[in-house]
Amino acid sequence: MKKVFFLTLLIPFLGIAYTSSDLSNAVFLGEKGIITLQSSETGYRLDDRITRAEVIGIALKIKGVSLPEGYNCKKYFSDTVKQDWVCRAIELASDNELISRSNTKARPQDSITRAEAFSILYKASNLSPTKEYDALVPADKDVTEWQKDLFVKIRNSDIEIPWVQYISDTYYKFFPNRFATRAEVFGFARQIVSLSGTNLITVVDGDTVNYGNLKIRMIGLDAPESTTSRYGYVECFGKEASEHLKMLLKDAKELTIEKDSTQGETDKYGRTLAYIFYNGTNINTKMILDGYAFEYTYNTAYTYQKENKEAELMAKNAQLGLWSASTCAGDRKKGTKDEVKISTPITTPIYTPPTTPPPSSSYTCGAKTYCTQMITCEEAKYYLNSCGLTRLDSDSDGIPCESICN
Numbered sequence: 001m002k003k004v005f006f007l008t009l010l011i012p013f014l015g016i017a018y019t020s021s022d023l024s025n026a027v028f029l030g031e032k033g034i035i036t037l038q039s040s041e042t043g044y045r046l047d048d049r050i051t052r053a054e055v056i057g058i059a060l061k062i063k064g065v066s067l068p069e070g071y072n073c074k075k076y077f078s079d080t081v082k083q084d085w086v087c088r089a090i091e092l093a094s095d096n097e098l099i100s101r102s103n104t105k106a107r108p109q110d111s112i113t114r115a116e117a118f119s120i121l122y123k124a125s126n127l128s129p130t131k132e133y134d135a136l137v138p139a140d141k142d143v144t145e146w147q148k149d150l151f152v153k154i155r156n157s158d159i160e161i162p163w164v165q166y167i168s169d170t171y172y173k174f175f176p177n178r179f180a181t182r183a184e185v186f187g188f189a190r191q192i193v194s195l196s197g198t199n200l201i202t203v204v205d206g207d208t209v210n211y212g213n214l215k216i217r218m219i220g221l222d223a224p225e226s227t228t229s230r231y232g233y234v235e236c237f238g239k240e241a242s243e244h245l246k247m248l249l250k251d252a253k254e255l256t257i258e259k260d261s262t263q264g265e266t267d268k269y270g271r272t273l274a275y276i277f278y279n280g281t282n283i284n285t286k287m288i289l290d291g292y293a294f295e296y297t298y299n300t301a302y303t304y305q306k307e308n309k310e311a312e313l314m315a316k317n318a319q320l321g322l323w324s325a326s327t328c329a330g331d332r333k334k335g336t337k338d339e340v341k342i343s344t345p346i347t348t349p350i351y352t353p354p355t356t357p358p359p360s361s362s363y364t365c366g367a368k369t370y371c372t373q374m375i376t377c378e379e380a381k382y383y384l385n386s387c388g389l390t391r392l393d394s395d396s397d398g399i400p401c402e403s404i405c406n
Contacts, residue, residue: 017047018046018047018183019183021187022046022183022186022187023041023044023046025183025186025187025189025190026038026041026044026046026182026183026186028190028193029058029186029189029190029193031212032193032200032212033061033200033210033211033212033214034058034061034062034189034193034200034212035058035061035186044182044186045182046181046182046183046186047181047182047183048181048182049111049112049179049180049181049182050111050112050117050180050181050182050184050185051108051109051110051111051112052106052107052108052109052110052111052112052116052117053086053089053090053108053109054182054185055112055116055117055120055121055180055185056089056090056093056098056099056108056120057089058121058185058189059093059098059120059121059123059124060089060092060093060096060098060124061200062121062124062125062189062192062193062196063096063098063124063125064200064201064202065092065096065202066202066204066210067085067088067089067092068088070229071088073087073088073091074091075087076090076091076094076101076106077090077091077101077103077104077105077106078104078105079105079106079107079108080106080108086108086109089108090106090108093120096124097123098120098123098124099120111179111180112179112180113176113177113178113179113180114174114175114176114177114178114179114180114184115147115150115176115177117180117184117185117188118150118154118180118188119146119150121185121188121189121192122150122153122154122157122192124192125192125195125196126196127157127159127192127195127196128153128157129152129153129156129157130156130157130158131156131158132156135170136152136155136170136171136172137170137171137172138151138171138172138173138174139167139171139172139173140173140174140175140176140177142177143176147176150176151174151176157195158195159188159191159192159195160191161174161188162187163175163184200212200253201249201252201253201255203242203245203246203249204242205223205225205226205227205238205241205242205245206223206224206226206238206241206242206244206245206287206292206293207221207222207223207241207245207287207293208271209245209249209255209276211255211257211276214257214272215270215271215272216257216271216272216273216274216276217267217269217271217272217273217274218274218275218276218283218284218287219260219263219273219274219275219284219302219304220275220284220285220288220295220296220297220302220304220305220308221284221285221287221288221293221294221295221296221308222293222294222295222296222391223238223241223242223245223287223292223293223294224236224237224238224241224293224322224328224332225238225332226238226239226241226242235332235333236322236327236328236331236332236333236334236335237292237321237322237327237328237332238332240292240321240322240327241287241292241293241321241322244287244290244292244321245283245287245292248278248283248286248287249278249283252278252279255276255277255278256276256277256278257272257274257275257276257277258274258275258277259272259273259274259275260273260274260275260302260303262300262301262302262303263298263300263302275303275304282304282307284304284308285304285307285308285311286311288308288311288312288315289311289314289315290315290320290321291315291318291319291320291321291322291323291324292321292322293322294312294322294332294370294391295308295309295311295312295370297371298402299402316330330369332391333390363379363382363383363386365383365386365387365389368383369383369389369391370391370392371392371400371401371404374392374400374401374404376404377400377401377404377405380392380400380401380404380405381400381405383400384400
């Protein structure tokens with residue numbers, strides 16, 4: 001017995017205290033994009049204590065909240081650093097009522113107790129007790145009422161806490177003030193994801209979706225900008241496009257992702273290029289068909305180009321969404337002069353057309369509006385420079401319709 005007891009004490013120091021179930025929990029969360037998937041089991045550091053910032057990052061993923069780009073921290077807490085991902089995570093957690101602003105310091109890099117970690121994760125879930133509160137009494141010293149209430153909620157939501165010691169039918173110990181390990185938090189988080197069917201799909205804008213650890217730029221469409229980060233203003237129907245995509249995917253827990261060998265793996269921003277299917281529907285085409293995005297061909301034809309072009313024509317003829325005269329009339333720049341300008345400089349290069357447009361008697365502004373209609377590069381440049389048709393230059397590098405001007 002003494003030898004067994006001695007070995008039990010040694011296990012944590014040998015770094016092999018975690019079990020195969022702990023590793024399975026970590027891999028599960030990694031494959032779901034909730035934590036970073038590691039190439040080896042040691043990368044998960046399962047026996048290490050976990051920090052408050054790491055728990056908050058996991059909670060935001062479970063809640064489906066993505067960290068915004070270009071976010072300026074408001075400094076709710078005195079110990080966060082502006083532009084740091086931790087600051088964004090801490091403040092988003094505060095905005096989503098996962099943590100309180102009552103303290104002036106967030107202590108993001110500190111170890112976190114089991115009770116606080118599980119409280120944050122439980123708030124991030126959509127779970128609620130499925131059973132009646134039991135009458136068990138905690139035997140832990142210095143246990144608070146909120147800790148007791150948390151344990152009862154967890155217990156009655158069918159979440160297991162392996163280290164709970166049941167002293168009798170009435171008393172138990174659950175050690176709420178011990179620091180949580182990564183293995184403990186991963187196990188708790190996995191149960192929440194499994195029980196709640198956590199939605200790992202978040203819409204960034206009308207043509208970009210986060211799915212687990214993938215950031216997907218949808219192929220074959222171009223939705224109006226829904227934020228001011230690119231041009232300094234929101235484009236016409238940009239917010240509506242983003243909301244429509246959210247509506248199409250609001251009940252989705254899993255998506256079918258189809259890549260296209262003609263378009264490459266990723267775009268220049270590192271986003272995965274793909275088609276999204278949900279319940280058998282091509283969501284890329286659906287966004288165009290419903291009038292919330294334009295058909296868009298980048299350099300080379302793609303698999304569903306014909307379907308998307310037909311969808312755009314149908315939406316345009318029916319004056320749906322952004323094609324309606326009461327909204328944008330097909331002009332994504334319509335009304336943008338009334339949008340709020342951003343206060344920080346725009347980093348995206350903006351092309352300034354020459355003061356003297358190239359002479360041409362064979363082209364007429366308004367006759368064509370898409371790259372697919374252009375026959376020559378000269379024609380495309382005329383519509384960009386003389387007619388101000390900036391949609392032909394989607395990356396603002398001064399070169400229109402790169403499929404024919406490269």
